[in-house]
Amino acid sequence: xxxxxxxxxxxxxxxxxxxFFLFVACALLPIVVLIALTLFHVTSQMEIQSVQRLxxxxxxxxxxxxxxxxxxxSDMRFMATTLSQSSNxxxxxxxxxxxxxxxxxxxxxxxxxxxxGEVVDFLGDSEPFNIESAEIIIEKGAKNQILLKKGKKGPxxxxxxxxxxxxxxxTAVLIAQINPPxxxxxxxxxxxxxxxxxxxxxxxxxxLISSFPMAPSLVQGIAGSSGADDxxxxxxxxxxxxxxxxxxxxxxMKGGFHSPNFTIILRQAKSVVLAxxxxxKTIFPLVVLLSLWIVLLLSMVFIRRFMVPLEKLTEATHxxxxxxxxxxxAIKSGDELETLALSFNMMSHQLHKQFSTLETISEIxxxxxxxxxxxxxxxxxxxxxxxxxxxxxxxxxxxxxxxxNLAMVHVYSATGNVASxxxxxxxxxxxxxxxxxxxxxxxxxxxxLPPYLTTLLGEAMPLILQLPLVxxxxxxxxxxxxFKTQQTLDDQDCRxxxxxxxxxxxxxxxxxxxxxxxxMSWGTLQALARTxxxxxxxxxxxxxxxxxxxxxxxxxxxxxxxxxxxxHQGALVHDIGxxxxxxxxxxxPGKLTRAEFDLVKEHPLIGSRILEPIAPFAExxxxxxxxxxxxxxxxxxxxxKGHEVCLGARILAVADxxxxxxxxxxxxxxxxxxxxxxxxxxxSGSKFDPEVVKAFLFVVQ
Numbered sequence: 001x002x003x004x005x006x007x008x009x010x011x012x013x014x015x016x017x018x019x020f021f022l023f024v025a026c027a028l029l030p031i032v033v034l035i036a037l038t039l040f041h042v043t044s045q046m047e048i049q050s051v052q053r054l055x056x057x058x059x060x061x062x063x064x065x066x067x068x069x070x071x072x073x074s075d076m077r078f079m080a081t082t083l084s085q086s087s088n089x090x091x092x093x094x095x096x097x098x099x100x101x102x103x104x105x106x107x108x109x110x111x112x113x114x115x116x117g118e119v120v121d122f123l124g125d126s127e128p129f130n131i132e133s134a135e136i137i138i139e140k141g142a143k144n145q146i147l148l149k150k151g152k153k154g155p156x157x158x159x160x161x162x163x164x165x166x167x168x169x170x171t172a173v174l175i176a177q178i179n180p181p182x183x184x185x186x187x188x189x190x191x192x193x194x195x196x197x198x199x200x201x202x203x204x205x206x207x208l209i210s211s212f213p214m215a216p217s218l219v220q221g222i223a224g225s226s227g228a229d230d231x232x233x234x235x236x237x238x239x240x241x242x243x244x245x246x247x248x249x250x251x252x253m254k255g256g257f258h259s260p261n262f263t264i265i266l267r268q269a270k271s272v273v274l275a276x277x278x279x280x281k282t283i284f285p286l287v288v289l290l291s292l293w294i295v296l297l298l299s300m301v302f303i304r305r306f307m308v309p310l311e312k313l314t315e316a317t318h319x320x321x322x323x324x325x326x327x328x329x330a331i332k333s334g335d336e337l338e339t340l341a342l343s344f345n346m347m348s349h350q351l352h353k354q355f356s357t358l359e360t361i362s363e364i365x366x367x368x369x370x371x372x373x374x375x376x377x378x379x380x381x382x383x384x385x386x387x388x389x390x391x392x393x394x395x396x397x398x399x400x401x402x403x404x405n406l407a408m409v410h411v412y413s414a415t416g417n418v419a420s421x422x423x424x425x426x427x428x429x430x431x432x433x434x435x436x437x438x439x440x441x442x443x444x445x446x447x448x449l450p451p452y453l454t455t456l457l458g459e460a461m462p463l464i465l466q467l468p469l470v471x472x473x474x475x476x477x478x479x480x481x482x483f484k485t486q487q488t489l490d491d492q493d494c495r496x497x498x499x500x501x502x503x504x505x506x507x508x509x510x511x512x513x514x515x516x517x518x519x520m521s522w523g524t525l526q527a528l529a530r531t532x533x534x535x536x537x538x539x540x541x542x543x544x545x546x547x548x549x550x551x552x553x554x555x556x557x558x559x560x561x562x563x564x565x566x567x568h569q570g571a572l573v574h575d576i577g578x579x580x581x582x583x584x585x586x587x588x589p590g591k592l593t594r595a596e597f598d599l600v601k602e603h604p605l606i607g608s609r610i611l612e613p614i615a616p617f618a619e620x621x622x623x624x625x626x627x628x629x630x631x632x633x634x635x636x637x638x639x640x641k642g643h644e645v646c647l648g649a650r651i652l653a654v655a656d657x658x659x660x661x662x663x664x665x666x667x668x669x670x671x672x673x674x675x676x677x678x679x680x681x682x683x684s685g686s687k688f689d690p691e692v693v694k695a696f697l698f699v700v701q
Contacts, residue, residue: 015307015310016303016307016311019303019307020299020300020303023299023302023303024295024296024299028292028295031291031292031295035288035291038284039284042280042284043277043280043281046274046276046277046280047274047277050245050273050274050276050277051233051245051247051273053193054196054233054245054247054266054268054273055232055233055247055249057192057193057196057247057266058232058247058248058249058264058265058266059249059264061185061191061192061198061249061264061266062249062250062251062262062264063251064185064191065183065184065185065251065262065264066251066253066256068107068182068183068185069146069160069183069253069256069257070256071107072107072108072160072176072178072183073144073160073162073256073257075100075103075104075107076144076160076162076174076176077162079111079122079162079174080162080163080164080174083113083164083174084164104123105123106179106182107178107179107182108123108124108176108177108178108179109123109124109177109178109179110123110124110176110177111123111124111174111175111176111177112124112174112175112176113164113172113173113174113175114172114173114174114175115164115172115173116172123176124177144160144161144162144163144256144257144258145160145161145257145258145259146158146159146160146161146253146257146258146259146260147159147160147161147259148202148208148260150206150208155180155184155208155209155210156207156208156209157177157180158177158178158180158183158208159175159176159177159178160175160176160178161173161174161175161176162174162175180209184198184200184209185198186198186209186211192266193266193268195268195269195272196266196267196268197211197212197266197267197268198210198211198264198265198266198267199211199212199214199218199265199267200262200263200264200265201219201222201262201263201265202260202261202262202263203260203261203262203263204260205219205222205223205263208262212267213238213239215236215238215239217236217237218236218246218265218267221234221236221246222246222248222263222265225248232247232248232249233245233246233247234246235270242269243269243270243271244267244268244269244270245267245268245269245270245273246265246266246267247265247266248263248264248265248266249263249264250262250263250264251263251264305333306333309331309333309337309338309341310337312329312330312331312341313329313337313340313341313344315327316329316344316348320348320351323355325348325349325351325352325355325356326348326352327348328345328348328349329341329344329345353492354492357388357492357493357496360384360388360496360500363384374508374511377504377507377508377511378396378410378508379410379412381396381479381500381504381507382394382396382410382412382479383412384500385479385481385497385500386412386481388496388497388500389465389481389489389493389497391465391481391482391483392413392461392482392483392484393411393412393413393461393481393482394411394412394479394480394481394482395409395410395411395412395452395478395479395480395482396409396410396412396477396478396479396504397409397410397425397427397452397477397478397479397480398410398469398476398477398508399427399432399475399476399477405426405427405428405429405432406424406425406426407424407425407426407427407477408424409424409425409452425452427450427452431450432475435466435468435475435478436468436470436475438466438468439468439494439498440465440466440467440468440494440497440498441465441466442463442464442465442466442489442494443463443464443465443466444462444463444464444486449464453466453480461482461483461484462483462484462485462486463482463483463485463486463487463489464480464481464482464483465480465481465483465489465494465497466478466479466480466481467479467480467481467497467498467501468501469501469504469505469508470505471505471506471509476505476508476509477508479501479504481497525569525572525573530543530544542575542659542660542663543571543572543573543574543575544572545659546571546574546652546655546656546659547568547571547572549655549658549659549696549699549700550567550571550648550651550652550655551564551567551568551571552699553651553654553655553692553695553696553699554567554648554651556695556698556699557647557651557691557692557695563648566619566620566623566648567623567648567651567652569617569619569620570619570620570621570622570623570624570627570648570649570652571623571652571655573607573611573617573620573624574607574623574624574627574652574656575603575607576606576607576610576611576624577602577603577604577605577606577607577608577609577610577624578603578606578607579606579610580602580603580606581599581600581602581603581606582599585599585600586600601628601636601637602637604624604625604626604627604628604636604637605625605637607624607625608621608624608625611624619648620648622646622648622649623646623648623649623652625637625649626638626640626645626646626649627649627652627653627656628653628656629644629645629649629653630653630686630687630688631645631650631685631686631687631688631689632686632687634687635653635687647689647692650688650689650692651692653687653688653689653692654680654688654689654692654693654696655696657679657680657688658676658680658696658700661675661676661679662676673700677697677700677701680693680696680697681693681697
């Protein structure tokens with residue numbers, strides 16, 4: 001079974017929470033009991049084993065000291081025998097020096113022979129060998145002795161005395177000072193367990209050697225012990241409050257030596273002795289937590305396997321209630337819940353398809369009906385319909401008129417996501433009639449297809465859906481959808497496409513009317529402009545030339561579409577007011593009188609009053625009214641300055657003056673282009689806007 005990653009979303013269900021807590025309780029209770037028993041048992045056992053190891057170490061170290069003493073005694077006896085048999089009284093011969101010298105240097109600091117009160121040094125430095133208890137050794141006779149000489153500081157000196165079997169001198173004794181590190185197993189001869197400290201007491205509990213400060217409580221603890229195996233262990237604290245575990249062992253020396261007994265003491269910090277226990281206490285809770293987590297994980301996984309499908313079905317019904325029909329349920333349980341989910345998805349898909357169709361029809365209708373351009377309507381319709389039907393290519397065919405068989409073809413490619421216009425094609429009347437008589441046609445690829453349907457975008461289409469565009473019983477055109485693969489288009493899809501096609505027909509009719517009105521509007525403006533120009537043969541074509549130049553200047557200055565349209569309107573009719581000026585004055589060959597010029601200056605006001613009733617020309621009126629104003633205020637009719645004059649009027653001022661000076665007039669011949677440009681440049685910044693002049697020069701040069 002594949003385990004899904006756990007999450008807590010399914011626990012929102014009351015049933016899931018009940019099962020979850022029941023599962024956890026049944027699984028965790030045995031684990032908790034087992035954990036408690038294990039922790040108690042392991043803790044006690046580890047503590048006992050730690051103490052036993054320390055006790056065993058103290059015994060082993062004591063036995064090691066005793067074994068080293070026996071080994072050194074063997075060496076001393078060998079030397080004593082050698083001396084007894086020596087004829088010259090020397091202990092070291094060549095063979096002895098080679099084989100025995102290093103061994104003795106390791107074990108002893110000094111070796112000397114005491115005979116008849118004389119001391120002969122065999123090993124050690126040049127300092128004479130001196131020991132206060134020499135007489136005692138001699139008096140004791142033949143038994144080997146271990147002598148202790150305690151100093152005020154440092155460890156006690158330990159001596160090993162072995163009598164010589166000499167008939168001539170029965171009191172002769174071979175005595176050696178033992179090397180403490182070797183004897184006690186410390187220093188470079190260390191044989192102690194790691195992190196263990198050593199102290200040794202004699203039978204009077206006086207300190208012989210110690211690697212740590214002796215506390216009175218430690219000595220009292222040893223004195224109060226019975227010495228039994230199970231009573232050679234206790235705890236104490238030093239003067240700094242550190243807790244230690246102590247184990248000691250009594251080393252009996254009298255069996256092999258004439259010597260007091262030793263007490264071997266080993267001390268370890270409690271934190272060191274019980275470190276494994278502390279590690280166990282640290283790791284064990286983590287193991288417990290891991291066990292708990294595994295229980296929780298498994299419980300959530302297995303409960304989720306059965307509860308999540310129910311949660312998904314519940315959530316899906318909520319989506320359905322909110323009209324979110326696109327929500328699908330993915331359940332792979334292999335049981336009845338999976339079957340239920342598949343049925344629910346089918347129902348949701350059908351509802352989604354129906355509502356999506358309605359919404360798409362509404363959106364397409366809004367887009368195409370709000371568009372005022374037939375090309376935009378065609379592109380929007382082809383793209384949106386193709387996205388809805390998921391087809392591969394589309395054709396929108398529009399006939400030139402209701403009688404003609406000639407039609408313009410617009411093609412859309414789903415791959416390129418573009419619409420393009422193709423050349424005219426001719427469709428026979430019989431084929432037009434067949435399309436007109438059907439609400440929709442489904443054609444399969446093969447022989448018998450009309451030529452215009454044989455390929456769409458150069459590719460054969462196995463399935464083609466045709467929708468006629470009909471208005472008042474007349475076939476205005478058709479939309480053809482091509483599919484590269486055979487698929488099923490049900491009646492619902494065809495009806496939805498049919499409704500959209502009807503909306504497209506209405507939208508195209510509306511845009512056709514609007515485009516006709518726009519053409520009439522521009523035609524009216526051009527007619528008015530030509531009317532003014534026709535009044536005088538000297539001004540023929542002036543308005544159209546000024547318009548062309550002004551539009552170029554506006555384009556260079558970054559005018560948008562709306563500003564260009566307003567400039568176009570204003571430029572065409574900028575001199576419309578000259579209709580009110582007598583042609584005798586306009587065509588006068590000589591200089592105008594003051595009164596005549598004052599009458600000519602009235603033409604901007606006359607033009608604005610003529611255009612005032614026409615609301616769409618509101619932006620153009622200010623250009624007509626101010627195109628003779630100048631930046632320095634020397635213009636007319638109001639003497640406006642600088643930016644008080646709208647930008648369109650400032651552009652017309654330059655274009656109007658330039659065309660006027662280069663054209664012939666009754667009172668003069670037209671200027672050369674260079675002279676006209678110099679005149680415009682000379683007045684830049686005073687009469688004309690410098691930015692407009694700069695754009696003007698860019699256009700005409």
